[in-house]
Amino acid sequence: MTDPATKRRHAKLLVLDLDETLIHARARGEAELPWPPQRQVAHFRVYLRPGVREFMNAALDRFVAVGVWTSATTDYATAMLERIVDRRRLRFIYCRERCTQRRDVDLDETYWIKDIRKLDGFGFDKHQILVVDDKPRGLERSYGNLVRIPPFEGDPEDRTLARLGPYLDQLGAVEDVRAVEKRGWWLRDDEDDV
Numbered sequence: 001m002t003d004p005a006t007k008r009r010h011a012k013l014l015v016l017d018l019d020e021t022l023i024h025a026r027a028r029g030e031a032e033l034p035w036p037p038q039r040q041v042a043h044f045r046v047y048l049r050p051g052v053r054e055f056m057n058a059a060l061d062r063f064v065a066v067g068v069w070t071s072a073t074t075d076y077a078t079a080m081l082e083r084i085v086d087r088r089r090l091r092f093i094y095c096r097e098r099c100t101q102r103r104d105v106d107l108d109e110t111y112w113i114k115d116i117r118k119l120d121g122f123g124f125d126k127h128q129i130l131v132v133d134d135k136p137r138g139l140e141r142s143y144g145n146l147v148r149i150p151p152f153e154g155d156p157e158d159r160t161l162a163r164l165g166p167y168l169d170q171l172g173a174v175e176d177v178r179a180v181e182k183r184g185w186w187l188r189d190d191e192d193d194v
Contacts, residue, residue: 010172013091013124014063015114017133018070020151022052023080033154041079047154048084055161056085062169065122067092069131071099071112071138091122099138111135116142127176130168144178147171150186160186 016022025044026033037045049055059066067090070077074095081087099112116129116139131139134151147168152158167185171177 009061010063010169011128012063012172012177013065013067013119013122013129014059014168015067015069015116015119015129015131016059017131017135017138017149018068018072018077018080020134020153021132021149022049022056022068022084022152023047024049024152024154025080026154035154035156037154039083046080047152047156049152049161050156050158051161052084055165058165059168060085060089063172065091065124067094067119067122069094069098069114071096071114094118111137113140114138114142116145127178130171130177132164132168147182147185 019025024047025041026037026047028043033047038048039046068077068081069092072080072095074093074097077093077095078087081093087093094114096112098114098118100115101110102113103110114131114133116126116131119129126142126145129145130147131142131145132147132149133139134149136143136146136148139146147164149164150160152160163186171180171182174180
């Protein structure tokens with residue numbers, strides 16, 4: 001992201017998913033990856049998305065409010081965030097209890113929805129909220145707010161966050177984030193405008 005000293009903060013709420021967005025975790029019994037994890041948390045081998053700490057610090061400097069919203073449990077989220085961000089700087093950490101569970105009868109599976117109406121108390125209109133998540137289904141009620149990110153599966157060569165920072169800076173400058181077509185942003189040339 002741009003140097004915070006040279007630009008004003010974006011008057012937007014930036015909401016970040018955790019698993020497969022900022023980190024990748026594998027439980028005991030899951031297949032090993034060909035490279036070592038950066039951390040071990042309880043029975044999870046944890047892979048940090050390359051540049052995650054720098055990205056988090058830049059996001060906190062560039063946006064007036066940043067929160068994390070995951071469908072994981074509170075204990076899990078707290079443990080995973082401990083080494084990538086100073087949690088006191090986050091506006092909130094929402095976990096599974098703030099999600100709505102849905103069932104897809106056709107696929108015979110359950111999934112979690114992040115209903116951005118639950119963010120009303122933070123003083124941001126829907127057009128001022130950006131949600132970065134690898135699972136579009138979880139934002140099915142708010143696709144216009146979604147900045148979909150390719151899922152992170154532990155690859156140490158992943159450079160998605162390095163590209164996401166400047167893109168979020170572009171979105172932070174627009175009046176209504178819901179009016180911008182964001183699908184496939186990571187496939188566009190770096191000089192493409194919002």
